[in-house]
Each structure stands twice: as structure tokens, then as C-alpha cells.
Amino acid sequence: MDAAIEITQLQKKFKGFELSVQKLSVPKGFATALIGENGAGKTTLLNILAGIRLDYKGEVNYFDEKENDVEKVKGQLGYTGSGLFFLPQWTIRQVGEVGQLLYDDFDVERFEKYCSELGVTAREKKSKQVGDLSDGNRMKLVIATAFSRDTRCLLMDEPASPLDPLMRDDLCNLIRTYLEEGDGEKSVLFSTHNISDMESVTDYAIIMAEGEVVEQGFVEDLKNKYILVKGNPQDSEQAKQILYTFNSSSYGFEGICLAGNLDRLAGMDVSMEIPSLHQISVAVMKHYATLQNTR
Amino acid sequence: MKKYMIFTPVVYRVVVMSLCPIAVFAFLALQLWGMPGNLAMYAMAILPLSEIIGDWLIFDGLYKRGEKIPRFLMASTKGTTLIKQVVRVGRLRTLLYDLVFVGLAAVLGTWKFWGERGFLYQVLVHVTMIIVLFSTAQLGVLITRFFQGYLWNIVVATSIQWLVSFMGYWLSEYAIWLLIVFGIVSILSLLIHEWIIQKRITEGFFDEGYETGV
Amino acid sequence: MKILQNSGVPIYQQIAEQMKTDILNGKMVQGEYLPSIRSLAKDLKISVITTMKAYEELEAQGLVSAVQGKGFYVNAQDAEMLKEQHMRKVEEALTEAITAAKIAGLNEEELMSTLKTLLVLSQEDE
Numbered sequence: 001m002d003a004a005i006e007i008t009q010l011q012k013k014f015k016g017f018e019l020s021v022q023k024l025s026v027p028k029g030f031a032t033a034l035i036g037e038n039g040a041g042k043t044t045l046l047n048i049l050a051g052i053r054l055d056y057k058g059e060v061n062y063f064d065e066k067e068n069d070v071e072k073v074k075g076q077l078g079y080t081g082s083g084l085f086f087l088p089q090w091t092i093r094q095v096g097e098v099g100q101l102l103y104d105d106f107d108v109e110r111f112e113k114y115c116s117e118l119g120v121t122a123r124e125k126k127s128k129q130v131g132d133l134s135d136g137n138r139m140k141l142v143i144a145t146a147f148s149r150d151t152r153c154l155l156m157d158e159p160a161s162p163l164d165p166l167m168r169d170d171l172c173n174l175i176r177t178y179l180e181e182g183d184g185e186k187s188v189l190f191s192t193h194n195i196s197d198m199e200s201v202t203d204y205a206i207i208m209a210e211g212e213v214v215e216q217g218f219v220e221d222l223k224n225k226y227i228l229v230k231g232n233p234q235d236s237e238q239a240k241q242i243l244y245t246f247n248s249s250s251y252g253f254e255g256i257c258l259a260g261n262l263d264r265l266a267g268m269d270v271s272m273e274i275p276s277l278h279q280i281s282v283a284v285m286k287h288y289a290t291l292q293n294t295r
Numbered sequence: 296m297k298k299y300m301i302f303t304p305v306v307y308r309v310v311v312m313s314l315c316p317i318a319v320f321a322f323l324a325l326q327l328w329g330m331p332g333n334l335a336m337y338a339m340a341i342l343p344l345s346e347i348i349g350d351w352l353i354f355d356g357l358y359k360r361g362e363k364i365p366r367f368l369m370a371s372t373k374g375t376t377l378i379k380q381v382v383r384v385g386r387l388r389t390l391l392y393d394l395v396f397v398g399l400a401a402v403l404g405t406w407k408f409w410g411e412r413g414f415l416y417q418v419l420v421h422v423t424m425i426i427v428l429f430s431t432a433q434l435g436v437l438i439t440r441f442f443q444g445y446l447w448n449i450v451v452a453t454s455i456q457w458l459v460s461f462m463g464y465w466l467s468e469y470a471i472w473l474l475i476v477f478g479i480v481s482i483l484s485l486l487i488h489e490w491i492i493q494k495r496i497t498e499g500f501f502d503e504g505y506e507t508g509v
Numbered sequence: 510m511k512i513l514q515n516s517g518v519p520i521y522q523q524i525a526e527q528m529k530t531d532i533l534n535g536k537m538v539q540g541e542y543l544p545s546i547r548s549l550a551k552d553l554k555i556s557v558i559t560t561m562k563a564y565e566e567l568e569a570q571g572l573v574s575a576v577q578g579k580g581f582y583v584n585a586q587d588a589e590m591l592k593e594q595h596m597r598k599v600e601e602a603l604t605e606a607i608t609a610a611k612i613a614g615l616n617e618e619e620l621m622s623t624l625k626t627l628l629v630l631s632q633e634d635e
Contacts, residue, residue: 029547029557030557030558031556031557172554173551173554176547176550176551176554176557177551179547179550179551179557180545180547180548180550180551182547183545183547184547200554200555200556201555201556202556203556203557203558204558218558219556219558219559220519220521220558220559220562223519273517274517274519
């Protein structure tokens with residue numbers, strides 16, 4: 001697997017939080033989802049990858065050239081995020097103008113096209129100030145700036161959160177088109193605390209909790225590793241010992257079972273299904289939390 | 296430079312960069328009708344006033360502690376140099392404006408009086424006016440950029456305006472002293488401006504509470 | 510191509526099967542390139558890894574081959590295997606016809622004459 005970004009021994013400790021990633025590869029040519037609760041470390045990690053934060057130990061290598069100086073690759077990275085992105089007194093038009101100052105390949109026509117396609121300028125004039133935009137429109141503006149350039153990797157911090165469901169769908173389409181244009185050379189890494197919205201575009205998943213990576217893999221492989229099992233109440237006690245995560249009610253039990261443990265369920269009347277990525281993430285995070293509690 | 300113009304909102308361009316100077320200019324033109332030079336300071340005090348308040352429109356709270364530089368700039372290679380350049384150009388523009396308007400005032404307003412006290416004296420007075428105007432504007436901007444919102448802007452700006460107008464009273468007699476004092480103020484505030492913006496930029500790349508000794 | 514999201518059959522499998530059908534019944538010819546994994550993902554609004562796995566499945570079954578940098582193309586299909594596939598189809602279809610005939614109350618002679626008539630008709634079409 002070719003990597004767009006390779007992370008080695010990354011560590012960052014501040015304000016009682018510690019980010020610690022031994023080895024992580026973001027695969028090239030695919031859309032990777034960074035999944036985790038708020039505070040799991042997704043934003044911290046993305047900030048480091050985008051070159052917005054320099055306070056860390058460890059190494060980050062970009063693209064085939066294994067470039068580890070982020071300043072050199074910033075021109076090829078497309079970062080989007082919340083937080084102070086533009087000065088609030090700027091107008092939409094000024095954002096386009098500043099974009100041209102910042103990047104040689106910033107295409108104003110594309111910018112305007114995306115602004116109207118995404119709906120930012122559909123109802124607002126170009127003289128509207130950034131600070132007066134809604135959160136959703138501001139995010140769309142940020143996304144528009146990222147797509148108005150020629151980049152090799154998009155780094156998006158919770159792009160779906162401020163968007164309404166219809167726009168989330170459009171975002172997924174934008175990502176697919178981006179990947180298609182790149183034909184294997186362009187990659188996308190986005191973070192989310194709710195993977196359901198972006199599941200249909202996710203190829204690779206990285207699940208984080210408390211500053212650590214607790215699971216990662218291609219979605220299809222993860223779906224082979226984690227099986228959704230449902231069974232009858234009378235088998236609950238026995239199943240509880242075998243399953244990775246477990247829920248029971250008077251109607252029966254349900255949980256995730258590791259593929260390797262499936263044969264231990266032989267003899268029980270159970271149904272097996274492919275879990276959604278959302279279900280897998282929840283299971284993994286729950287399991288991790290349980291482990292933490294028993295420590 | 297063009298980059299600076301992009302940073303300035305339309306309102307700023309109209310009011311600060313055009314109207315105020317024009318108003319001052321018009322006022323100074325009245326000097327043709329025999330107003331003494333030091334009273335001109337009252338009029339020209341509008342320049343730093345408009346600079347300080349107007350700065351709010353571009354760089355509101357830029358130097359405030361914890362106020363991060365916009366990520367759009369941080370995420371690009373040119374971003375940090377861009378903001379530094381724009382701040383510098385702004386400073387330069389202020390200086391040029393002061394130069395031009397005082398220069399014009401010198402020519403138009405006090406032309407008649409030039410003979411009275413000698414050429415060098417007039418030059419001295421006018422250079423001092425430039426320095427006073429520039430340094431007070433810079434000082435005011437320095438202070439107000441630490442605060443977000445327009446309240447402090449107005450407070451500081453009007454105080455500065457009073458100060459400048461008051462200087463006019465002393466201008467004729469103590470020009471040399473004013474020149475020295477405000478010259479030093481200019482240089483100091485310039486150095487502080489540079490230091491602060493660089494500090495804020497660097498701080499932007501580090502999270503608070505980062506422990507280096509992991 | 511029709512993909513069912515919640516059918517219990519993994520999406521990649523659905524894609525593989527539908528493409529397999531197209532290949533075996535000649536809709537996709539030997540040497541023809543399949544759409545790129547990313548453009549197919551875009552059109553079907555699914556993830557790239559899903560289309561990739563579908564294609565890998567087809568490759569594992571010997572129906573397509575991968576070319577570095579160009580994509581997947583359709584293999585020459587084994588004539589024998591094709592024949593066998595179609596033979597099975599004939600058997601299935603005929604079994605169905607026999608069952609239906611029984612329900613309709615046709616006897617063996619009537620069924621045979623229906624078959625002969627249809628054969629003549631299809632030959633005329635050619």
C-alpha cells in the first residue's frame with residue numbers, strides 16, 4: 001500500500017492530554033476517515049499534519065518523496081477546519097483575493113464556481129462578511145478554497161459537522177470526484193465523530209481514542225474482522241463471554257464478534273450480519289473504554 | 296503594495312484613506328486665509344485619529360494574546376510573510392500620508408509665513424509634525440491592536456488626538472524637543488510592532504501548555 | 510447496474526456478480542477495459558475500496574486481469590466454461606417450463622409442439 005502520509009513515533013503532550021501514535025500510514029489514492037469522540041486527538045493530529053502546529057516529537061513523511069518538512073508540501077495540502085480560518089471582517093470576495101495571494105495555483109473562477117455550487121453565494125452577495133456567515137456557509141467557503149487549488153492531499157477537520165444532510169452528500173460527491181481526478185495520486189483524510197454520514201465514501205478507517213490509534217484498516221477488511229451477531233436470550237450468558245461487545249434485552253442479545261471467535265458460537269442459534277462502519281467504530285471505542293476502566 | 300489593498304475593506308479605503316485626508320487637506324487649505332501654522336496641528340490630529348480607529352477595520356485585535364493568526368494563512372507557506380508584509384506596508388502608508396499632507400500643508404498653508412522665521416525653521420517644524428503624527432498613530436495602533444472591539448479604539452484614538460492637538464501649542468517654541476521625543480517614540484513603537492507580530496505568528500504554531508520535555 | 514444497500518449481500522459482491530453476468534453473456538467483450546475503480550465509485554456513490562474489492566473478486570475468478578497503471582480488462586473467456594454456463598441456464602429454463610406446463614395442464618406432446626413452434630419462429634427471426 002502506497003502511503004500519502006507516513007507517521008512515525010508521533011508524540012505530543014499538553015494540558016493533560018497526550019497524543020501518541022507509533023506508526024500510521026494514510027493510504028494513497030483513497031479517502032480515509034479519522035474516527036473518534038471529541039477529545040480523542042483527531043484535531044490535534046490533523047493540525048500537526050497540516051503544518052499548523054509544530055509542537056510535537058516524531059516524524060511525518062509526505063508523499064512518495066518522503067518529504068518531512070511540512071513547509072515544502074503545504075502548497076500540495078488542502079486543509080479545512082473550523083476555528084479561526086479567515087479574518088471575520090473579510091468579505092467573500094476578499095477571501096478569493098487573499099487566496100490568490102497565498103497560492104500560485106489558486107483559481108478564482110473555480111473558487112466562484114464552488115461558492116455558488118455549494119450554496120455560499122447562492123443567497124449571499126460576495127460582499128458579505130465572513131463573520132456574518134452561518135457555520136455551515138463558513139465551512140463551505142473553507143472547502144471552496146481547498147478545492148480551488150491543485151492539491152495532492154486534502155486534510156479536512158470535521159467537514160461534515162456544520163453541514164446539513166444534503167450538503168454532506170454533496171461533500172461525499174466532491175471527494176469522490178477529487179479522487180477520480182487524481183486517479184490514485186490524490187488522497188483525502190477527514191475526521192469525524194459521527195461516521196454514518198461519510199460512510200459511503202470511506203475506504204480506510206483510523207479509529208482513535210484518548211490520543212491513541214485503537215484500530216485501523218480498509219473498511220472491507222474491517223468488515224471481515226468484525227461480525228454483527230444476534231441471538232436468543234437463552235444464549236446470552238454464554239455469548240457474553242465470547243463477544244467483543246455485548247448488548248442484551250429480554251428479546252435477545254446483539255453484539256460484535258471477532259471473526260476468529262466465530263466458531264465458538266457454534267451450537268447457538270445466531271444470525272450473522274455485516275456491520276456498518278459506524279457499528280464497528282462504536283464497538284471498538286466501547287471495548288477500548290471498557291479496557292481503560294478495568295485498568 | 297497591491298497585497299495591502301486587498302486586506303483593506305472598502306469602507307476603510309473610503310473613509311480612512313480618502314475622506315479623512317481630504318478633510319484635513321480642505322481644512323489646511325483654509326490656512327491660505329491666514330491661520331497660524333501651529334493651529335494646523337489641531338486639524339491634522341484627525342489623521343492619527345482616523346488611523347487608529349480605522350485600523351480596527353483591518354486588524355482588530357491582531358496582537359491580542361491568544362488570538363491566533365487566521366488558519367488560512369497558517370496553512371500556506373506564504374501566509375506568515377504575507378501578514379507581516381501587509382502590516383509593514385500599512386505602517387509605510389501612514390508615514391507617506393503624513394509626509395504628503397504635512398508637505399502640502401507646508402506649501403499651501405504656511406507659504407506666506409515662510410519668510411518670517413527662516414527656511415530651516417519651517418522645515419524643522421514640518422518634519423516634527425510628520426514625526427509626531429506618525430509616531431502617535433503607530434503608538435495608538437499598537438495599543439489598540441491588543442484589544443478586540445471598538446471601545447478601546449475610540450478611547451485611545453481620542454486621547455491621542457487630544458495629545459496631538461496639544462502638541463500644536465508647543466510646536467513653535469519647542470520643535471526640537473518634540474522632534475527628539477517623538478522620534479524616539481516612533482522607533483520604539485516600530486520595534487515593538489515588529490517584535491509582537493513575529494511573536495504572535497510563532498505562538499500560533501504552538502498549543503498552550505505544550506510541554507517540551509515529554 | 511443496480512445496487513441494493515441493505516440486502517445483506519455485500520455491495521462488492523453485488524457488483525462482481527452483475528459484472529460477471531455481463532461478461533459471460535457477452536455484453537462486455539474480451540479486451541474491453543472495465544471503468545476505473547474511482548469513476549465507478551463516483552457513479553455508484555460508493556467507496557473506492559468497494560469497487561476495488563469487486564474487481565479483485567473478478568480477477569480471482571479469472572474473469573478479468575489487472576494491468577499496472579491502466580486498470581482491469583476482460584479476459585478471453587474459456588469457451589468450454591461459457592458453454593457449460595449456458596447449458597446450465599438451458600436446463601434451468603427448461604425445468605421451469607416443465608413445471609409451468611404441469612400447472613397449466615399441458616401434456617408432453619403439447620409441450621414439445623410448443624417448443625418446436627418457438628424454435629421455428631426464432632429461426633425465422635435470424
